[in-house]
Amino acid sequence: MNKPWVKWLMVLIGGLLLGGGASFLLAKQGSPNGSNILMWITQAFAVLWLLWGFWIGRNVPGMKTVGAMVIATLCTAAITIPMLSSRSYSGYAIVMIGIWAMAELFVIGLWLIRLLLSGGHPVFGVARTLVDEAIRMKIALIFIIGVVLLIPVLPILIDAQERLDYRVKFFLNWSMGGMSVLLSLMTVFLVCGSICGEITRKNIFMTMVKPVSRIQYLMGKWLGVALLNMLLLAVSGVGIYTLTQILARQPVSNPTTPQIELGAVRYEVLTARQSAKAVPPDGMDFAGELQSRHERLRRENPDEYGERLTAQQRKAIQNRIIAQWYAIGPNESQTYVFENLQPAVERNLPIQLRFKPKMSKAPDDEMVRMGLWINDRPYPIYQGQHIPTEVANDNFHVMSIDPAYVDDQGKIKLRIQNVNLMAPEATFPATISFSPGSGLEMLYNIGSFGPNLARSLAMIWVRLGFLAMLGVMAGTFLGFPVACLLSFMIYFAAIASNYLKESLRFYAGYSDMNVNLWEKLVLIWGAFIGSIGDGKYWDAFKIVIRLVGEMFIAIVPEFSTYNPTPLVSDGRVVSMGMLGSSAIWVGLVSSGFCLLMAWIIFRRRELAKVTV
Amino acid sequence: MTSAMTSQNQAQAVENSHDVIRCIGLTKIFKDFWMRNRVRAVDSISINVQRGELFGLLGPNGSGKSTTIKMILGLLHPTSGRISVLGKRPEDVAIKKMIGYLPEESYLYRFLNARETLDYYARLFFQNRLQRKRRVDMLLEMVGLEAVQRRPVGEYSKGMQRRIGLAQALINDPHLLILDEPTTGLDPIGTRQIKDLLLELKSRGKTILLCSHLLSDVEDVCDRVSIMYGGKVRQEGTVDELLTKxxxxxxxxxxxxxxxxxxxxxxxxxxxxxxxxxxxxxxKLESLFLDIVHQAQVEGIETSGARAGGRIAEFLSSELPxxxxxxxxxxxxxxxxxxxxxxxxxxxxxxxxxxxxxxxxxxxxxxxxxxxxxxxxxxxxxxxxxxxxxxxxxxxxxxxxxxxxxTPVPTQPKKPVAGDQSVLDDLLGGKKD
The missing domain is CATH 3.30.70 (Alpha-Beta Plaits)
Structure with missing residues (x-):
């Protein structure tokens, strides 16, 4: 009974009972104002007494954190509750609540991580110290604060006049992209800073003279940053999900047709859609077409084309056939079949036809006019009339299709006719083409937004895990600035691997389409010698640069395949297959390679070495 | 045991040895950026530290003491020569369980407090939560940092950091304790405590390698000393052998x-x-100083720094029968x-x-x-x-x-002076077992 907290609790309970009881009595005696005043006084007393309790117990471990959380909650409630009732300030209130919620979640998550790492094992010990370093040293804390602030602040930066679905897409794109960038920076700075800093400041001496193997030390560093990333992604995920739901309930930009924007948000953004690519109808004979083209080419150029096609020649001919199949000449039509659409029927949700037509010679009004037939029936039909589809040239367009069109085999047959009849005097015959693949596709719902977001965050975590391992590897043999630079260089090369490949191809001009590695090497050598012979030394130098660049890109993982942000913001599914594939290739193979390299470098490194 | 021994003989000698630490023909040459030999920090030294011995490595700055210790701990690889620590190679992780090390400076994490620091090092020895708590409590009491255990180590004075450094070296109840300049930065109370602690640990059968350039420290506690200069051992023997006139x-x-x-x-x-x-x-000035501090403590004068340390941590085992x-x-x-x-x-x-x-x-x-x-x-x-x-x-x-x-007896090793310790304990208000 002499313990201070017991006395404190008794006073609190006594005060509440007294104030509450007196307030109740006053209310019963017909004095509501007195009752309300007394209730306010009692509440104020409870809050002050609570704060006093935190003050007297400030030396109890964890009490300061709990106190700060409670105070933050009280302050947020006190500020935001009046703001929420005001229409002009409610947005700011949501931002404040978002920051508060994410910060509190982060603190709770941090406790959980510490609990998880409380075991007596060197890997846990090293990991936990890294987590402590992250939240107590400025280098990582800045990025953590950045993540916690970025997501709630983004909604107030979005133009409220924009279409609602664009607003939600913008938020998803920027919040996930920004979060990825901030966490990438934090990961590299934290892990490189920790390892390089420990070697420079010699903290590592004290750890490595304990029974800690070098691999345990490296794994501990990785585990610490991986858990921290997991926590920040989880907190951000909750923030993104909540704010997306709030944004989706905001007023639409055009109140006269709210269903268009609301429908787009629901069926095109906050969803998980699978893409069905066009395949040829049953009657089309691709193999026969390939055969006839081969024979024709063989007649024209018997030296180059033999009896059997090489793999490269076959691929080149196939690409040409597919490109031609996606092109529709003037007044001609082409049929495309989309398969495996049963999930759309089961869910009874609209299917989106997404297409980007491009005319070889656009008319003056830059409009493309097509006639569509679905399952051999004109589409769309308005008041009994087949309405031609008229859309802007070289832009993506989405048409909603009723799932009832899907036949028993789960297919939709789409016929597109190139019609130039609407403005005959202004148009002339031109071919309409679609990029093979994404230029013409049908999207159908197979899941909901929440799990899709969770899978995409998991994929980002795998990528960050690779980055952390890259940082660990760089930290084992480089100083802090160089280790960071190397990590970022490899990371960004991995992200932009496709773009870099294309850029390098244009940078130094020699054609290497459809050649194997040996042919390519011969080609490079020939181009190099040719440039030297012609006195074009700069060109020869560029060929060397391209070779080095291509070798570099060959060893970095192709992250562009595993980028979930554009998928999520476009309402496309991040499937478990993609996640599993990223976990294997990025998480196990690439990260494992980095760990192996780090171990080989670090296992025999003289930590106390001095270069004189 | 000279550097003229063949490599094979050296290897055999290390394997047959029962010494806790055995270095044979140990040489360390530091190179420059171009891999040219630049500094011969340790030059073909041979040292053996026997079980239960308090061995002093003495020498001026730059004489190769710390380099030798770092090679013994596996933080540096010898350019030539062989090292055996507890019968194994220094890189062997298993032997680290039995070693406690206090480096010449306290390379502690500035963002951790004293309790977290000790808890961290205890984790590295696979200790469970209860064991860690018990040992950390005892060590904090022993080094007198209980009152400031929640302050980040970065805010500690150098002496306080040395104390926490010493505590971490003892967290695993080591068989072999390697201390590099343990009294640097410590006040006379701390210095005296360390010396008493070393004697107490020695009496419990621990093997201690003490590296210092403070002659009085080594003289007061060591059984045998090796005096190094220019990377070579100039003289080796018991303290009494070397000092008795x-x-x-x-x-x-x-x-x-x-x-x-x-x-x-x-x-x-x-x-x-x-x-x-x-x-x-x-x-001695040390006695006078201790008297003054004792008087201040009797008068109850507050301090924000380290307090007088308590009794030796109970978990530190005795290895003697x-x-x-x-x-x-x-x-x-x-x-x-x-x-x-x-x-x-x-x-x-x-x-x-x-x-x-x-x-x-x-x-x-x-x-x-x-x-x-x-x-x-x-x-x-x-x-x-x-x-x-x-x-x-x-x-x-x-x-x-x-x-x-x-009448000095040269071959008799020094023993813990119980009288001195009881005086110290009384002086510091600490308890004695």
Whole structure:
């Protein structure tokens, strides 16, 4: 009974009972104002007494954190509750609540991580110290604060006049992209800073003279940053999900047709859609077409084309056939079949036809006019009339299709006719083409937004895990600035691997389409010698640069395949297959390679070495 | 054990050795950026540290002490030569479980507090939560940092960081303790505590390698020392072997008047000796300082720094057999009784015939001592304590009024001075087991 907290609790309970009881009595005696005043006084007393309790117990471990959380909650409630009732300030209130919620979640998550790492094992010990370093040293804390602030602040930066679905897409794109960038920076700075800093400041001496193997030390560093990333992604995920739901309930930009924007948000953004690519109808004979083209080419150029096609020649001919199949000449039509659409029927949700037509010679009004037939029936039909589809040239367009069109085999047959009849005097015959693949596709719902977001965050975590391992590897043999630079260089090369490949191809001009590695090497050598012979030394130098660049890109993982942000913001599914594939290739193979390299470098490194 | 040994012989010697640390022909050359040999930090040294020994590695700055220690710990690889630590290679992770290390500077995490720091190092030894809590509590009490355990280590003074560094070195109850300049930055209380702690740990059978350039530290506690200079071992041996001046004798007796001194002089003159110096011993500055701090603590003056350390952490195990421990206790008791004597006057006797044969000299010394002791009333001779072979004179150790004859015995290793420790514990308000 002499313990201070017991006395404190008794006073609190006594005060509440007294104030509450007196307030109740006053209310019963017909004095509501007195009752309300007394209730306010009692509440104020409870809050002050609570704060006093935190003050007297400030030396109890964890009490300061709990106190700060409670105070933050009280302050947020006190500020935001009046703001929420005001229409002009409610947005700011949501931002404040978002920051508060994410910060509190982060603190709770941090406790959980510490609990998880409380075991007596060197890997846990090293990991936990890294987590402590992250939240107590400025280098990582800045990025953590950045993540916690970025997501709630983004909604107030979005133009409220924009279409609602664009607003939600913008938020998803920027919040996930920004979060990825901030966490990438934090990961590299934290892990490189920790390892390089420990070697420079010699903290590592004290750890490595304990029974800690070098691999345990490296794994501990990785585990610490991986858990921290997991926590920040989880907190951000909750923030993104909540704010997306709030944004989706905001007023639409055009109140006269709210269903268009609301429908787009629901069926095109906050969803998980699978893409069905066009395949040829049953009657089309691709193999026969390939055969006839081969024979024709063989007649024209018997030296180059033999009896059997090489793999490269076959691929080149196939690409040409597919490109031609996606092109529709003037007044001609082409049929495309989309398969495996049963999930759309089961869910009874609209299917989106997404297409980007491009005319070889656009008319003056830059409009493309097509006639569509679905399952051999004109589409769309308005008041009994087949309405031609008229859309802007070289832009993506989405048409909603009723799932009832899907036949028993789960297919939709789409016929597109190139019609130039609407403005005959202004148009002339031109071919309409679609990029093979994404230029013409049908999207159908197979899941909901929440799990899709969770899978995409998991994929980002795998990528960050690779980055952390890259940082660990760089930290084992480089100083802090160089280790960071190397990590970022490899990371960004991995992200932009496709773009870099294309850029390098244009940078130094020699054609290497459809050649194997040996042919390519011969080609490079020939181009190099040719440039030297012609006195074009700069060109020869560029060929060397391209070779080095291509070798570099060959060893970095192709992250562009595993980028979930554009998928999520476009309402496309991040499937478990993609996640599993990223976990294997990025998480196990690439990260494992980095760990192996780090171990080989670090296992025999003289930590106390001095270069004189 | 010279550098001329063949590599094969060296390997065999290491394998057959029962030494805790054995270095043979150890050399470390630091290279420059172009991999050219630049600095020969350690030059073909051979050291062996035996089980239960307190070994001092002494030398000026840059003599190669820390480099040697880092090679022993596996933080550096020797350019040539071999090292065996607890019978294994220094890189072997398994042996690290038995080693405690305090580096020359406390390379601690600035963002962790004292408790978190010790908890972290305890985790590295696979200790569970309860074990960690128990040991951390004891060590914090032992090094006197209980009151400031929640402050980040980065805010600590250098001395406080040394204390926490020492605590982390003991977290695993090590068999082998390697301390690099352990008293640097410590106040006299801390220095004294460390020295007492080292003796206590040694009495518990721990092997300690102490590296220092503070001569008094090494002299006070070490059994054997190796003196290094320029990366080479210049001299090695027990402290007494290296320091005892066989050609002089010191007698300590209660304060004498001039007449008594004159009488002694005459007795010695009759035997052919002359007194070269007569003076009064001064109190050491360390004792004075400790008295002042003790007084301040009695008056209850507050401090935000480290407090007086407590008793030695209980988990630090004794590696000696029980009989030995009892023997230690009895010896400590004897020493305790001995140091209860009153302040004495120091008389240094200088022989005027240093060339005399050693046997005759010893007999003559006995005669002198006998004649001296007959000049004052004494109790009947007491049996000498079994554990104290150095008490070879007929003086009675338990009689405060009697004279003590300090005849150094070179081969006798130093023992923890229980009397000193009890004084310290009393002074610091600490408890003693």
């Amino acid at each position: 066989q050609e002089a004798t010191t007698l300590e007796v209660p304060g004498l008047d001039d007449q008594t001194i004159e009488e002694i002089r005459q007795v010695l003159a009759a035997k052919g000796y002359d007194i070269s110096r007569v003076d009064h011993p001064r109190q 029980t009989a030995s421990s009892e023997s230690e206790v009895s010896r400590e008791q004897v020493l305790d009784d001995l140091v209860k004597s009153k302040p004495v006057e120091k008389v240094q006797v200088q022989p005027d015939q240093p060339q005399a044969a050693s046997v005759d000299k010893a007999k003559a010394d006995d005669d002198v001592l006998a004649s001296l002791t007959q000049t004052k009333p004494t109790s009947p001779p007491q049996p000498k304590p079994q554990a104290e072979p150095e008490a070879q004179s007929p003086v009675e150790p338990d009689q405060p009024s009697s004279e003590q004859v300090d």
